[in-house]
Amino acid sequence: MKRFVLIFLFSITLVFNAAAVEIRGNHFYTDKELTHLVDFNKQNDSLISQIQSLYQRDGYFSARINISSDYKGIKTIAINEGQVSKIESLSINLVPPDAPVNFNDLIAEYRGHVASEANFNDLAEQCIASLAENGMPFASAQWSDFGFDKNNDIITTLQIVTGPRARVAEVRYRGLKRTRPRTLDRQLIFKPGEYYSESKVKDSERLLDQMPYLRIASSFEIESLGDGDSCRVIYNVRELPSTRFDGAGGVSSIKGKSSFVGRLDLEFGDILGTGRAFGLFWNKKDRFSSEISLNYLEPYLLGSPIDLSLEAHQIDHDSLYIENGASLGLVHQFGGGLSGSLTLTIGRTVPEKESLVVASDSRSVGV
Structure with a gap:
C-alpha cells in the first residue's frame, strides 16, 4: 500500500512541473522544441540569454524575451520574435589579397538569405573548400565587423587568411601492415x-576504399611541412583478411559403390602485399x-594502369560431356572512377562415351 502512495505522489509532482512554465508569442519554435532546447530551471537572466541566443542563431536578432511569475509560481515566458534579419551586404577580405580565387558569385548567391548561423557557416566552409581545391589547405576564416542597416539586416565581413599554396610532398597510409604502400599509390589520381x-x-x-582488401578507417588528414608550402597527406586505412578457405569432404555410397565427394574454395588475396590474387x-x-576452376589477378600489369585476369575451368556434367574453358580479361583504369575492359573467352565441349552431345568449340570477345 505504501508503494502505491509513493508512485501516486511522484506522478503529481511531474504534472506540476510540466505546468509551471507557460510560453507565449513563439511561432518559429514550437513549445515542444523550446522545451527540448532550453533549460527552464535556470535563473531568469540566464534563461533570457539562452532563448535570445537560440533565436539569434536563426537570424532573429531583434527577438525580445520577458519572464514573469504569478502568485502560484507559474512562470510565463513572453516572446516577441520580431522580424528575421537578412544578409544585406557582405565582403570577403583575403590575406594576402593575391589568392587565385574569386568569390563574387558566391557573395551574390548569399545576399538576401536569412542571416542564420547555418548560412554564415556554410558560406565560410565553401570559401575554405574553394581555397583547398586551389592548393591552400591551411586557410582559416573568421567573421568580423557585424553591423545592422536601417532595416535590421546584416552587414559583415569574412576575414580569410589563405596561407601559402602547398604541394603534396608525401603520402602516408596509417594502419598499413601487409600491403605495400606503392600498391596503394597506384590508386591515387594525384602525384x-x-x-x-x-x-x-x-x-x-574513395578509390582506396573500393579496393578488395582495404577499407578507409577514418577521414584523411593533412600535415603542414616546412613553411607551409608543402604538405603530407595521411590516409587512415584498415586492412581486411586476404585469405579465405571454405571446404568440406566425405564419402558417398550409391548402390554399393563408394566415392569421395567434397568442396574446396580457396583464395589467396593481396599476395605479398602486391594486390595479386589466386583462387582455386x-x-x-x-x-x-565434378568441377574445378583456377583464377589469377595481376593488377597494374608491368607497371601500367591495366589489370590482367586469367581464368580456366573444367566441368564434368553427369558423365555426359566435359566442358573446358578459359578467359583472359584486361581492365584499363582511366581515372576518376572510369574504366574500360576487354574479355577474350574460349570454350570446348567434349562428349563422353554413348552421349548424344555434339562436340563443339566456341570463342568470344567482350568489351
Missing part, C-alpha cells in the same frame, strides 16, 4: 609534387559430376 587539390585527395580516398575452386557432388 607527389603537384599542388594540393581537395577533390583529388577525396576521390583517391573444386566441387564434386557425386561420382559422375
Whole structure:
C-alpha cells in the first residue's frame, strides 16, 4: 500500500512541473522544441540569454524575451520574435589579397538569405573548400565587423587568411601492415609534387576504399611541412583478411559403390602485399559430376594502369560431356572512377562415351 502512495505522489509532482512554465508569442519554435532546447530551471537572466541566443542563431536578432511569475509560481515566458534579419551586404577580405580565387558569385548567391548561423557557416566552409581545391589547405576564416542597416539586416565581413599554396610532398597510409604502400599509390589520381587539390585527395580516398582488401578507417588528414608550402597527406586505412578457405569432404555410397565427394574454395588475396590474387575452386557432388576452376589477378600489369585476369575451368556434367574453358580479361583504369575492359573467352565441349552431345568449340570477345 505504501508503494502505491509513493508512485501516486511522484506522478503529481511531474504534472506540476510540466505546468509551471507557460510560453507565449513563439511561432518559429514550437513549445515542444523550446522545451527540448532550453533549460527552464535556470535563473531568469540566464534563461533570457539562452532563448535570445537560440533565436539569434536563426537570424532573429531583434527577438525580445520577458519572464514573469504569478502568485502560484507559474512562470510565463513572453516572446516577441520580431522580424528575421537578412544578409544585406557582405565582403570577403583575403590575406594576402593575391589568392587565385574569386568569390563574387558566391557573395551574390548569399545576399538576401536569412542571416542564420547555418548560412554564415556554410558560406565560410565553401570559401575554405574553394581555397583547398586551389592548393591552400591551411586557410582559416573568421567573421568580423557585424553591423545592422536601417532595416535590421546584416552587414559583415569574412576575414580569410589563405596561407601559402602547398604541394603534396608525401603520402602516408596509417594502419598499413601487409600491403605495400606503392600498391596503394597506384590508386591515387594525384602525384607527389603537384599542388594540393581537395577533390583529388577525396576521390583517391574513395578509390582506396573500393579496393578488395582495404577499407578507409577514418577521414584523411593533412600535415603542414616546412613553411607551409608543402604538405603530407595521411590516409587512415584498415586492412581486411586476404585469405579465405571454405571446404568440406566425405564419402558417398550409391548402390554399393563408394566415392569421395567434397568442396574446396580457396583464395589467396593481396599476395605479398602486391594486390595479386589466386583462387582455386573444386566441387564434386557425386561420382559422375565434378568441377574445378583456377583464377589469377595481376593488377597494374608491368607497371601500367591495366589489370590482367586469367581464368580456366573444367566441368564434368553427369558423365555426359566435359566442358573446358578459359578467359583472359584486361581492365584499363582511366581515372576518376572510369574504366574500360576487354574479355577474350574460349570454350570446348567434349562428349563422353554413348552421349548424344555434339562436340563443339566456341570463342568470344567482350568489351
